[in-house]
Amino acid sequence: MNMQSQSQDKPGLKRSLSLSLTTFYGLGNILGAGIYVLIGQVVAHAGGFAPLSFLLASLLACLTAFSYAELAARYPLSAGEAVYVQEGIGLTALSALVGLLIVLAGVVSAATILRGFTGYLQVFLPVPASPVILLMVVLLGGLAAWGIAESVRVAALITVVEVAGLLLVLSVAAPVMLEDGLSLPDFAPLQTGGAWYGIFLGGFLAFYAFIGFEDMVNVAEEVRQPERNLPRAILLSLAVATVLYFLVALAAVTVVPGDRLAASDAPLAWFYQYLTGREPVLITLISMFAVVNGALIQIIMSSRVCYGMAGRRWLPAMFGRVNATTRTPLFATLVVSVLVLVMALWLPIGTLAKSTSYFLLLVFALVNLSLWRLKRTAPHPPGLIRVPLWVPVAGCLASTVFVAVQGLIDLIQPA
DSSP states (O other), rough: OOOOOOOSSOOOOOOOOHHHHHHHHHHHHHHHHHHHHHHHHHHHGGGGHHHHHHHHHHHHHOOOOOOOOEEEEEOOOOHHHHHHHHHOOOOOOHHHHHHHHHHHHHHHHHHHHHHHHHHHHHHHHOOOOOHHHHHHHHHHHHHHHHHHHHHHHHHHHHHHHHHHHHHHHHHHHHHHHHHHHHHOOOOOSSSSHHHHHHHHHHHHOOOOOTTTTTGGGGGGBBSSHHHHHHHHHHHHHEEEEEHHHHHHHHHHHHHHHHHHHHOOOOOOHHHHHHHOSSSSEEEHHHHHHHHHHHHHHHHHHHHHHHHHHHTTTTTTTTGGGGTTTOOHHHHHHHHHHHHHHHHHHHHHHHHHHHHHHHHHHHHHHHHHHHHHHHHHHHHHHSOOOOOOOOHHHHHHHHHHHHHHHHHHHHHHHHH
């Protein structure tokens, strides 16, 4: 059941990611720029109960995150999800399809992010989009090819900036919160159907703010002591994101008018401007950093999935070649970067982005199903994290329900 056969004369990926760097890598992928725009939409559904929506979403995400944590300890390999499905379900075609879907999701996400970045940049500089996208792909692809430690250190630094932006929002809200008390406001969910209906719909939307933890498993072969550090990093990054989201949501619904926050296209920027009276230039710049960070992480992740799939002979061998100097899969990184460029410039990525959200939830269901089968058929390796059997069962059901609910919403309210 060996995963990656490499001869002694061929260079492999370099194990240079510590627990802290891996955690920052995951946290940067979870945070992204989503919270800077998503909070208003959650408030639109849940009203003053938006903090509870984020807690509900965190609980649902944790089910699958715990499954990923055990599987990452069992199989600390690139192309994580594809490997998990192969080991748990045993269908090679399905496993290869899962790997390709993860690559597609990463490429589409990076392309979507870069289009969004040009929109932010054009607020400050009236520059055409195409040259900016080309330059950013070259810079981010080059950084990803340079070395895993170097690129993840940059991602970690940008993650610190992202967290600082959220802390800045909390710092301007704290005096008002302490003066007025921490009771939830009276305004009801802005959607009809009652409080719990609003909390559930808000939680469904907030769930997407937690997606990103799963990408951490695809750098498993570059993490030091992955059996120990990778599960910890997954759970640590999700815990930090939960605390930040809850506090930002609590501040948002206690110190500003919820209906105006919900109506804003840039709710945290509006939130900052409302409380300080100053233009939200800093918050906008931080959002741009968050966007760049998300694109970099997606390029790294997608190239590692290609590398791992090549090791299983699910992709041509050239995708698995590692440069002896950089210790990175240069060909895989180049192909991913070119695909990101093509999609960002010419393809209808809006439709693709919506489709990949379905694919990702289906992958979550398959990963949970794989762990459930493994726990029933394969002995648990000693010394590794072990979650109860009900966790992957509940995670599989939750992911399936999310797909069904999202499909129903799209049928009722087509875009």
